[in-house]
Amino acid sequence: MGIKIKIAATAISILVISGCSNKSQPNEEMDHSTMNQEMEEMNHDMMEGHMSHDDVVSLNDSTGENELKIPVALERSNEEGVLYTVRAQKGKTEIFDGIETNTYGYNKSFLGPMLRLKKGETVKIRTINELNENTTFHWHGLEVSGEEDGGPHNILKPGEENVIEFKVTQEAATLWFHPHPEGKTAEQVYNGLAGLIYIEDENSKSLGLPNDYRKNDFPLIFQDKTFDDKKQLNYSATMNDDGTIGDTLLINGTLNPKLTVNKEKVRLRLLNGSNARDYTFKFNTGDSFLQIATDGGFLNEPVTLKEVTLTPSERAEIIVDFSQINTANDLALINEDGSVLLPFEVIDQSGVTSRVPKKLNDFSLTDKEMDLPVTKKVELFGMMDMVTINGKKFNPKRIDFTQKQGVTEVWEIYNRPDMMGGMIHPFHIHGTQFKILSRDGKEPPKNERGWKDSISIKPDEKVKIAIQFKHKGVYMFHCHILEHEDNGMMGQVKVE
């Protein structure tokens, strides 16, 4: 990593020098053509390493030969009052036919189960580290105390276990969990550590939305990987400081997935669980769908869309009406560039007739919140391993901000462009759900007017969010391009 810093820094200083070289005296010692050539090569190498996001490698089309795997809903146990036990473990997984790939997972060899929680209940979860390295269990989007949050301070060493206890105080949502050890998050997630949390409440039960898990209610965890010649995930070989991108998509760990659905309304809970790749999901037929939920809860009303973009860690719940959609051609969910992500097989059997209510939630942005002054400023800057927040890299011993428990503040987050234009940073804050007040002074789009825990911020864009912490503790805020996080694009807010 140290070597990469040097190369990138050298390339920048050479670029700066070259900018003035026409005006200055030529350096007698230097052969200019050689220097220019070297410079161009370095510049090229650097640009190759740097993710512009306009120019990322496309995903291979899914052939649709494998039925999509759906994570199991973990059985409740209540042994010694513990509802769920989650083990981080190593294993071997048959991703490619007849080949074992070394992977990580929760309670199985790859990925993890779905944990169902109910609003209002007190939950005890036992976490066990069966890996040969330190890890943490971070509950992404869950409103819990800093002690329970599973950030880099809550390390479990190999063989250690812990029991966390919290009350579920937030509304129905699709959340997820993943490791968060300092400097090792990207590799552990890449190797397979990621699971789902569904929160249910009275509202979600009464809305009449499709909620038959694995029948008309499916999670879709999108992750791109690179497999080596032996079909192994070789993180150190493929790692990119600007975000590791792969050419092979796995959905819920399934290679070349296909999803079979009935002719009915189906709920898809999309999670971008990738280290760095953004997706813009749409149908190859151009059909529209309804977005009903953001990261942390239902939108007030369904929003009709033809495409939805998710940056790493963002979620969207959508309803697709397969009784109405055009299935004459091979129907598939595709990415912006046209690559086939998930082909559908629509079987003629009619399913449940469900209606999507016009009113789903009572999320509101109050005048009081709109009028609050900005009390915290966050500036995201840099690329590769030179990423910073407010000019600093993460230091576990430094508290960057303090905020009072239960008090709403407005944070302004700015993505300062760099000499190459900059890139999108998905910004995530632990332990809370926030509201987007504005994007560059304008109202956020309709499908972002709901609870969020991650927000995608374009170069030179400034967003304002209203944020309140229900619990106390030290929480991380960081870029969710996992390599940026590991490279120190992270700060800490202490809630007192």
Ligand SMILES: [Cu+2]
């Ligand atoms: Cu970033």
